[in-house]
Amino acid sequence: MMAMKRSRNKRRLWLWLGSLAAVLLALGLVFFPTNYYAEVPGSAESLKPYVKVSGHPDTAKGSYMLTTVGIVGPASPAVLLWAKMQPYSEILSKRDLMGDDDSAEYNLLQKLYIESAANGAIEAAFKTAGQPATLNHLGIYVMSILAGSPFKGQLKLGDTITALDGKHYASADAYVKAISARKVGSSLTLTYLRKGKQHQATGKLMRLPGTHKAGIGITLTEHTTLTTKPKVTIDAGEIGGPSAGLMFAVQVYTQLTGQNLRHGQKIAGTGTIDGAGTVGQIGGIDKKVYMANQEGAKVFFAPDQPATKALLKADPSYENNYAVAKRTAKALKTKMKIVPVKTLKDALTYLQADLSQP
Numbered sequence: 001m002m003a004m005k006r007s008r009n010k011r012r013l014w015l016w017l018g019s020l021a022a023v024l025l026a027l028g029l030v031f032f033p034t035n036y037y038a039e040v041p042g043s044a045e046s047l048k049p050y051v052k053v054s055g056h057p058d059t060a061k062g063s064y065m066l067t068t069v070g071i072v073g074p075a076s077p078a079v080l081l082w083a084k085m086q087p088y089s090e091i092l093s094k095r096d097l098m099g100d101d102d103s104a105e106y107n108l109l110q111k112l113y114i115e116s117a118a119n120g121a122i123e124a125a126f127k128t129a130g131q132p133a134t135l136n137h138l139g140i141y142v143m144s145i146l147a148g149s150p151f152k153g154q155l156k157l158g159d160t161i162t163a164l165d166g167k168h169y170a171s172a173d174a175y176v177k178a179i180s181a182r183k184v185g186s187s188l189t190l191t192y193l194r195k196g197k198q199h200q201a202t203g204k205l206m207r208l209p210g211t212h213k214a215g216i217g218i219t220l221t222e223h224t225t226l227t228t229k230p231k232v233t234i235d236a237g238e239i240g241g242p243s244a245g246l247m248f249a250v251q252v253y254t255q256l257t258g259q260n261l262r263h264g265q266k267i268a269g270t271g272t273i274d275g276a277g278t279v280g281q282i283g284g285i286d287k288k289v290y291m292a293n294q295e296g297a298k299v300f301f302a303p304d305q306p307a308t309k310a311l312l313k314a315d316p317s318y319e320n321n322y323a324v325a326k327r328t329a330k331a332l333k334t335k336m337k338i339v340p341v342k343t344l345k346d347a348l349t350y351l352q353a354d355l356s357q358p
Helices: 002-031 077-084 094-097 105-128 173-178 243-259 285-294 311-313 321-332 346-351
Strands: 036-046 051-055 063-072 090-093 133-145 161-162 187-195 199-206 219-227 233-234 267-271 299-303 338-343
Touching: 002 077, 002 090, 036 077, 036 285, 063 285, 077 090, 077 243, 090 094, 105 133, 105 219, 105 233, 105 243, 105 299, 105 346, 133 187, 161 173, 173 219, 233 299, 243 267, 243 346, 267 285, 267 321, 285 299, 285 321, 299 321, 299 346, 338 346
Parallel strands: 063 267, 267 299, 299 338
Antiparallel strands: 036 063, 036 090, 051 233, 133 161, 133 219, 161 187, 187 199
């Protein structure tokens, strides 16, 4: 009798341990973070809430739409499994997604990119409309720092370099030329701003990888502000990255000029933009085409930068955004028109001519 009781207790113990193991495994699958991220279709959203042009509200029917890629992670095994079942999804390692940056640095980088995109969009829209916009050059943003940089440990992502040995320059190119004209190993003092406070850092210039030129070992972008009349404010909230630049510019131009370019339609698109109105490549365009189609867009503007020998040499996997967008639209069997654009004017010309036709 005692032996039977011990046997039953033992079976109960094993059942309990087995149940506990199953629960722990399920919890691990759902909650345990891996070192991987899921890149999935994000959203296609109206720009009306994000772009404000003083005295020029956008009350016309239809909308311009920015499109995004969703990043989920660090993802648990269950989330990775879910992502694999989503259309146009990709699984990326942390290094593939962020390089050497940590999550905080990556998020800051995306914030800096969208601020730069907004400024480029406003400048391009005003230039195209023939209206003045005063560009105020504050310095150069620190976007990343090489491991061998003499200023690693002194500079941080998001710092703004404002002077070299006390001298301020009027553009990022001018800073780069001034640094590269110096000798490797020569001393340089940088003046920089961090959270509104001025600091200085001194180091000896390094030899930039693959060149004989001197450098400080950072990647950079312009830190500028714009003064316009009317005043333009672009606040994209938690959305980051440079790819909304083109659609920001189209939205600003339309409000600034008061032209009815949408004709009540939903117009989506993507692409970086600079102050001259040049549109550049972005990532994840297949996901953005998918979301624009889901949200009923009639037109999708895609950057058209065909592959050249130079581009393919730098990146053998390079594909023209427009070609990928066309292929995606064909697979989706959508009636949404994919329109290639190299400049802001290309997009506006299409809206002014083709979209107005019945």
